Amino acid sequence: MQNPKKNPIKRVVIAGGGTAGWLTASLMKKVLGEAVNITLVESEVIGTVGVGEATIPPIRLVNQVLGIDEAQFLYETKATIKLAIKFENWKTKGQSYYHTFGAPGKAMAFCHFHHYWLKGQQLGKTQDLWDYDLNYHAAEAGKFAPINAKDPVLELPFAYHFDASLYAKYLRKLSESMGVVRIEGKISSVERDNVNGYIKALRLDNKNRIEGDLFIDCTGFKGLLIQETLGTGYDDWSHLLPCDSAIAVPSERHESTRPFTRSIAHDAGWQWRIPLQHRNGNGHVFCSRYVSEDHALDTLMGNLDTKPLADPKLIKFTTGRRRKQWNKNVVSVGLSSGFLEPLESTSIHLIQSAIVRLIQLFPHNGITPSLEAEYNKQSALEFEQIRDFLILHYSVNERTDSAFFNDMRNLDLPDTLRHKIALFKENGSLFRDQNDLFLESSWLQVMYGQGITPNDYHGLVNTFSDEKLKEMLTRLLKIKREPLSQLPSHDEYLNGMVKRAKQDMSANA
Template sequence: MPVATSNTRAIKRFVIAGGGTAGWMTAAALARFGPPGTSIALVESEAIGTVGVGEATIPQIHLFNGALGFDEAEFVRETKASFKLGIEFDGWHHEGESYMHAFGAVGRGVGLLPFQHYWLRAKQLGFAKPLMRYSMNELAARTMRMQRGRRAQGAPEMPYAYHFDAGLYAAYLRRFAEARGVVRHEGLIERVTQDGESGAITALALDGYRLVEGDFFIDCTGFRGLLIEQALDTGYEEWTQWLRCDRAMAVPCANGGDFTPYTKAIARKAGWQWRIPLQHRIGNGLVYSTARMNDDEAADTLLANLDGEPFAEPRTIPFTTGIRRKMWHKNCLAVGLSAGFLEPMESTSIHLIQSTISRFLSVLPGAEPDPAIVEWFNAQCEFEWTRIRDFLILHYTANARVGEPFWDEVRTMELPDTLRAKLDQWRATGLIHREHEELFTDVGWFQVLVGQGVEARGYNPLADSLPETDLRALLDGTEAALVEEVRQMPRHLDFLQSMMTSAPTPGVPA
């Protein structure tokens, strides 16, 4: 019987191509969790800028920061962060209407059934209130309040994420990684050298003569995919038939307006605008379809809808939504924009970096990656990305902005089978099925389906077993408890200021 042993031919040299958030998140994770004796090199050039607009996150960022041992107060100070309880979608169904996809629970279920079935029954009976009345996160967000943990016994947790400066986060990660042995090489990658037989990458040639050799290479070179695409030719699957926007325009501005503990996504003529409030500025951008809006019109729209004075000229970022056909091929892994691109309306960009790194570490390969592991890894990535894609498409297709060419186009387009099935199930009986480990839960789908005006014709008849008086008590009691909980929370700004003046946790690595 064979005896299981560790892989003695483990990878000894990792080389990361590209910096930014993707490169330095990867470097920090490898430095913290990589096998003993592993060398990690990162190649980047100050001559190449980063996209750097992914400043909003989702609560899973706590897992990454916590695993690295970051002190939260220090992290908030170093990255100029603010807190985020959800995302407001303004005008996505009708102009002048808004709803929120808030983190955390909405209502509470009874017995076998989740809350949506009881809410749908109460809606038919005429006494269900808007979902925000049953969401602690949304009630807190709308009143500009924030807390961590539970105030009262039995109260729900209030999950939260951050808005932060992506450039400052990359710098924070860089300090962490370099303190743990990561070696940074400054220079432009002019050539990728490959093994003549296997096609595996062997080195990156910098500035014509310097070679950075390695056993495994991680492509964080952004949209161009210098390793995964230009060298290894893995191919790219476009999703532009569903996600029609192909350009973003970004500009920071001075703080102004409400210091919201939530991101805003505001529907515009041919796309949508983001608003992300940080301590020192507001991040703004317009995502749009060049088939329906030219760059001059986009710049005028963006600049006319800022809360403060712009700090720079708007920067244009072309993109093509989609995914690499293989994120891991031979001895190369694509992370971040080199792996694919999805619009940031649900703040998934940094999460997808994080999940790719985590998945890779869970199956850390030897010097010769096993094809079965690589195939499994790529299938898991494809599943995660396609389910997020479907969730984003839902925001577009379920709109009622009749008479506007862009919105008419996306409302009537043919949908992926996976999304059509979810919509059919919801419309039939209020069923929301979370398949495997897809990122967005039934609560997230519930909020967006209701917010976008997608009506369910019925609900699970088990909800009728609860007497109407008890159903009213369930909804009224849930609302009253949440309102009281939120009423005693500090203001977002006060909470942030108190954290900024708190001392770092002793013994936590910086």
């Protein structure tokens, strides 16, 4: 039997810039090198959504792969450090909790730390779960510096807040230095093969024609290639996550820069506050079925900490995902692939993971059904797992002051989420699903923070005597606090890194 004809992928064309386009260009070029030619088409007259300013720790690995110097990165993107998200008014008004990037206590064999803590509560140990979390202590104290500890108990995992438009510019500069070709122009039409329906070329309004073998759709909600051209379809999840609008506005920076994101629940949604070096990012995500745009705007502007720097910007969206994020010779990345509200700062991560997945399954010798199917299976699972984690925040609430939150408490939950909640309620059991972005510590912090207290704890805890258990908890409390006295303030750390970046630039000038 003869092998089918192969069409090697040598020319990759990225439609659209912004964070999605330039992160795709830089990472693919860095990893694939001269194996492919990468062209990015964008128009200066088309704006980007650009509100995804908070990230999660995997961004650091991507930056390392790209060879990005951290001091230079912090300087170029006006970035700050993110240790956690503080959730306010989610369980009830006036109540708050943290979802940190750390983990309470320490890793225990066969039985998570929180089981020991739960028994400790029964024995009179009154410390909160987060008292055993170094990320929490550093966030509350406004302190940060990387900790290179041999003991994992002292790890201080972190991510960044940054200006997404500046990050895209930084990545563009990096991409072009590696050989990515940028072409200015607005796409006016798309050519398709009459036989297989694959895209052959993009035609621009300046008469340029850009041919390619594989096309990456980074055209935002519009989905010019994946949807408007290929008609791929969209799974609408607004029955589970009904917020459909956001209003964003920048404001002046605080005198001191907090190393965490704030997520503040309101009557029909929530507000973000993201600290940057030069300003604050603010926004209000809401459901237009419960509040008007005017009311949502008044809520946002009435809850700014600092003076606004621009006019508010309204963004409309439908939560969900593209039915096939890889269809024929088009792969959708960023908003063209789907949208999950930025409650857990996953927007930029979904761009990263889409690119990494494509590199791992890259069709060097031609696109095959199995490669396409595996990509779509993995991306669908990732979206669903993140969706469930976001639903958790809404569905497990005790707010009786809001029609929106009352209705969210009565959602018909996906079976996967219902099972996870029931298991935790029963005896505190938590298991990370395969490839789930969120670790057990993340599920723990949100479940407990939203008011779920397990009815029991794991029997292995009883292998500790009561005195031994109390001694272990007391020792961990002390260990978790010890690094704080050695850490500089967050602003002192940032100022030092920016100063270093400027010195390096002067030395290389």
